[in-house]
Structures are given as C-alpha cells and as structure tokens.
Amino acid sequence: MASPVDMTEYRTMAENALRASRATGSRRVVSNRGPEHARAVTDVLVTSAERHLAFLCGYFSSDIFDASKTREFLDGPGAQMSVLLDHMPDAAHRSALSELGAYMVGDDPKLRVRRLEHPATVHFGIADERDVRIETDTQSRKATVVFGDPVVARSATRKFKSLWDAAVPVTAQELGASATR
Amino acid sequence: MRAFGLLALGVLVGLAVYHVLGVTGVSAMVEHFHPKFDTPDLRRLAADENRKALEVIFGTIITLGGITLTCTVGYLSLPQERFSEAAQRLAQQAFGEMYQNREESSEQLKRAQAAIEKNEKSRPSLIALYTLISIHSIAPWTFRPCHKQLQALGNGLRNVWRGTRIAVFVRAGDVSCVAWLAGLTALTVLFAALFMVRLVALDAVVDGPWPMITDLAQLGALFTLVALVLVMGIAIARAVTAQSVRRAIEEAREQEEGRLADEATRLIDQTGEVLGA
Numbered sequence: 328m329a330s331p332v333d334m335t336e337y338r339t340m341a342e343n344a345l346r347a348s349r350a351t352g353s354r355r356v357v358s359n360r361g362p363e364h365a366r367a368v369t370d371v372l373v374t375s376a377e378r379h380l381a382f383l384c385g386y387f388s389s390d391i392f393d394a395s396k397t398r399e400f401l402d403g404p405g406a407q408m409s410v411l412l413d414h415m416p417d418a419a420h421r422s423a424l425s426e427l428g429a430y431m432v433g434d435d436p437k438l439r440v441r442r443l444e445h446p447a448t449v450h451f452g453i454a455d456e457r458d459v460r461i462e463t464d465t466q467s468r469k470a471t472v473v474f475g476d477p478v479v480a481r482s483a484t485r486k487f488k489s490l491w492d493a494a495v496p497v498t499a500q501e502l503g504a505s506a507t508r
Numbered sequence: 509m510r511a512f513g514l515l516a517l518g519v520l521v522g523l524a525v526y527h528v529l530g531v532t533g534v535s536a537m538v539e540h541f542h543p544k545f546d547t548p549d550l551r552r553l554a555a556d557e558n559r560k561a562l563e564v565i566f567g568t569i570i571t572l573g574g575i576t577l578t579c580t581v582g583y584l585s586l587p588q589e590r591f592s593e594a595a596q597r598l599a600q601q602a603f604g605e606m607y608q609n610r611e612e613s614s615e616q617l618k619r620a621q622a623a624i625e626k627n628e629k630s631r632p633s634l635i636a637l638y639t640l641i642s643i644h645s646i647a648p649w650t651f652r653p654c655h656k657q658l659q660a661l662g663n664g665l666r667n668v669w670r671g672t673r674i675a676v677f678v679r680a681g682d683v684s685c686v687a688w689l690a691g692l693t694a695l696t697v698l699f700a701a702l703f704m705v706r707l708v709a710l711d712a713v714v715d716g717p718w719p720m721i722t723d724l725a726q727l728g729a730l731f732t733l734v735a736l737v738l739v740m741g742i743a744i745a746r747a748v749t750a751q752s753v754r755r756a757i758e759e760a761r762e763q764e765e766g767r768l769a770d771e772a773t774r775l776i777d778q779t780g781e782v783l784g785a
Contacts, residue, residue, distance in 0.1 A: 356765035449779040461772040471772045479773050486776050 338367040341472065345375055345458065348475030357472040359460070365468040366391050368460060369452065372472075373400050376454040380408045381487050383443075384450045385465065386416040387424045394426040401430045401437045408438045411487070411494055413446040416502065428499035440502065441494035451483055459483045 344355040359368045373380065373396050380400065384391075387410055400406055408430075416422030430438035450462040459480050462470040473479045 354765060354769065356768050358768070447779050449775045451776060459772070461776060463772065463775055471768045473769050473772060476769055479769050482773050483776050486779065490779075 334363055334367055337364060338371065341368050341371045344472075345371060345474045348458075352475065354476040354479075355474045357474070359470045359472055360467070362390055362468045365462070365470060366393070368470070368472050369393075370396055372452055372454045372458055372460055373397055375458070376400055376406075377403070378405055378407065378455055380406075380452070380454055381411075381484070382409070382450075382452040383411040383413075383447055383487060383490065384452070385413045385446075386420045387412065387422045387440075389421045389423040389425075391468070392423040394423040397423060397427060398430075401427070406437055409487075409491060410438070410440045411447075411490055412440065412442045412497065413450075415442065415497070422502065424502050428502065431499040431502075440497040441491060442497050443490060443494050447490070451487075453480060453483050453487060456480050456484050 341357050344357050347353075348355040357368065359365055369391055370393055373393070382392075397408070401408060410424065414420075416424065424438075424440060427438055430436060431440060448465075450465050452460045457477070457480050458472070458474045459476070460470055460472045461483070462468060464470075
C-alpha cells in the first residue's frame with residue numbers, strides 16, 4: 328500500500344504532467360496502477376475539467392470518485408457530466424452517484440447517467456475532450472492517462488457517444504440517490 | 509545547504525576582517541607607538557613576529573577558505589533535480605511500483621533485477637536502470653553500483669562503463685562525496701606537511717613553531733586549489749553526462765508514451781467492437 332507521501336508525490340507528478348501538456352501543447356502520458364493511483368489521477372481529471380466530463384465505468388465507485396470534488400465541478404458554470412455505467416450500484420457496491428442525485432433532476436440536468444446492456448471490457452474517462460484516462464485492466468485499476476492528445480481524446484469521445492446512444496437512461500430514483508445537494 | 513556554504517564564507521570573511529583590523533592592526537599600532545619598542549632590536553623583533561603572525565593568519569584563511577570553497581562549488585554544481593520526473597515515471601513503467609518506494613533503493617534494485625531477468629531489456633528498462641543508479645544511495649567510494657544488473661542487461665562492457673560513469677558523476681555532486689573529498693584533501697595536507705616538516709624542508713629547532721604552521725597553511729592552500737580544480741572538472745564532465753542521459757530519457761519517454769497511447773486507443777476501439785457499437 329502506498330504511503331501518503333508516495334501518493335502526494337504521485338499526485339504532484341500527475342498534476343505536473345497535466346500542466347506540462349497545457350504549457351507545451353503536447354501529449355503527456357502517466358501510468359496508473361491500483362485504486363489509490365486511480366483515485367488520485369481521477370481527482371486530477373475532475374478538478375482540471377472546465378466544461379465536460381464523461382466516464383464509462385463500473386458503478387461510479389465511491390472508492391475512486393470523490394463526490395465532493397465532482398460536486399465542485401458540477402457547480403461550475405456550464406458544467407456537464409455524462410456517466411455510463413456497466414451495472415447498477417447496490418449495497419455491496421457503493422456509488423458516489425448516490426450523493427449527486429440533485430444534479431440529475433430537471434429538464435436539462437447537469438449530470439446524466441445511462442447504463443450499458445453489456446459490461447464493457449475497458450473503462451475510460453474524458454475531460455473536456457482533451458484528457459483521457461483509459462483503464463486497461465478494470466480489476467486491478469491499471470490505467471493509462473493521456474493528457475492533451477486530441478487524437479486519443481477524439482477517438483474516445485466518438486466511442487463514448489456511440490455507446491451512450493445505445494445505452495439505457497438511469498434516473499436518480501433508480502440509483503437511490505438523494506435529490507438534495 | 510547553500511545557506512550553510514554562504515554562512516561559512518561569511519564567517520571566513522568576518523574572521524579575516526577581524527584578524528587584519530583587530531589583531532594585526534592593533535599589534536602594528538602598539539609596535540609603533542608603545543615606548544617599550546623604542547630600541548631598534550626590539551622593533552625588528554616585533555616586526556618579525558608580526559610578519560609571522562600575518563602569514564599564519566592568511567595561510568589559515570586560505571586553507572579554510574579553499575576547503576569551504578571546494579565544498580561550496582562542488583555542491584552548487586549539483587543540478588537540483590535528479591534526472592527529472594520523466595525518468596522517475598519511466599522507471600515506474602519499467603519496474604512497476606518504483607515511484608512509490610523511491611527511498612528503498614535495495615528494494616528497487618531487486619525489482620530492477622527481476623525486470624531484467626524477465627528479459628525486459630528494452631530501452632526504457634535500460635534508461636530506468638540508469639535512473640536507478642542516479643538515485644541509488646551508495647558510499648562515495650563505491651564506483652560500481654548495480655554492476656550485476658548492468659551486466660545482466662548484456663551489451664558487454666559498454667553498459668557497465670556508462671553506468672559507472674553516471675554513478676561517478678552523480679556521486680561527485682553529492683554533499684557527502686564533496687565532504688569526503690574535502691576530508692581527504694585535509695588529510696593529504698596534514699600528512700604532506702608532516703612529511704615536509706620532519707624529513708625534508710624544515711628544522712623545528714631552527715625555525716621554531718611559527719614557520720611550521722605557516723608552511724602547513726601554504727601547503728593546505730596548494731592542495732585545496734588542486735581539489736577545487738578537480739571538483740570543477742568533475743562538475744563539468746558530470747553536467748555533460750547528465751545532459752546526454754537526460755536527452756536519452758526524453759527520447760525513451762516519447763517512445764514509451766507513444767506506445768502506451770496507441771495501445772490505449774486500440775483498446776478503446778476494441779471495446780466498441782466487443783459491444784457491437
């Protein structure tokens with residue numbers, strides 16, 4: 328298990344890679360292994376996103392996704408988030424979505440959730456159609472994070488849209504999510 | 509550490525000013541104006557003592573200053589980062605969780621060995637091993653770290669030589685190594701002076717205690733000057749080596765990142781095919 332110091336270093340490394348990709352306009356790649364790295368790098372993606380976040384994930388696990396950081400993002404002007412789930416959360420699988428129900432209601436909700444009919448072999452997240460985290464092994468949470476590569480981001484966005492269109496909408500009630508912020 | 513170097517230099521300058529203005533200046537004033545130095549013999553004797561005192565003071569200042577300057581230059585020539593985070597990331601990719609345990613160098617070595625035994629002799633593995641050498645904590649006199657791993661990588665003596673070169677130049681900038689060098693210089697000076705005093709140049713009976721110390725200080729100045737030139741030479745060579753390693757790391761990083769990004773894109777495309785999207 329990584330110590331807090333190691334995780335701070337890892338997070339700093341991911342933030343620096345993101346900053347370097349913004350400053351130079353070039354691609355930067357970071358590897359991530361295990362749930363702690365996954366959480367750190369997902370935090371970096373969520374906090375750096377400005378307009379749009381899209382995630383294809385298992386059940387939006389609260390072990391990986393920080394509800395308060397996601398809330399901060401969704402409170403921003405014009406922020407939109409789309410989440411594609413492999414399966415519905417239950418008592419054994421706690422989802423951070425249960426704390427975000429308030430963003431799923433209304434005619435134009437900031438948070439939209441859908442469910443795939445068949446589980447995906449690969450999970451990924453896209454921030455502002457610019458930065459992508461691709462989980463190549465969903466069990467061990469091993470992933471590759473590509474900052475600032477428009478080719479990879481476009482490919483992921485295209486795939487996400489096609490999967491999104493074929494998926495089933497999920498309501499806050501179905502997730503058992505609270506409708507209060 | 510920079511602050512310590514500057515502080516040491518400040519103290520030396522302060523000592524020099526104190527001695528020149530305080531001790532020597534006051535002695536000169538006393539020598540000129542005190543009635544007891546009215547006779548020419550006493551005046552000459554006092555002037556001689558004063559000259560010897562000055563030699564001792566400046567000799568000591570030069571010796572201490574030389575050692576301090578050697579340490580300071582050696583330390584300041586050390587680039588303040590160790591082959592950058594790109595190398596760390598590459599090492600992590602090549603050897604697993606290296607980044608999480610950077611301080612545990614022996615553990616890292618085992619991982620490096622395991623990666624090499626698994627026949628992962630790729631360029632990133634090699635660069636990662638060089639990075640490991642650069643962050644591996646070793647004694648300053650150990651010039652062949654990771655020797656087994658380097659030999660296991662193959663490519664004959666070239667790898668071993670390059671690894672040794674990196675280790676030497678990285679160590680040369682380390683504070684411990686510079687301190688070691690300074691200590692060695694001081695010891696050399698002491699033995700050389702002792703040798704000079706006892707066997708070659710000086711006769712303690714004739715010259716008395718002052719010239720012995722004076723010559724010791726002068727020798728110290730000479731040897732620290734040699735050490736200073738040596739450290740500067742190592743620093744320059746080290747900077748050149750670091751530059752070439754950094755460039756190699758950057759190339760390997762780009763290759764590795766390209767490969768990872770391509771692999772990730774391919775996986776995303778395959779996901780759609782599996783789901784029939």
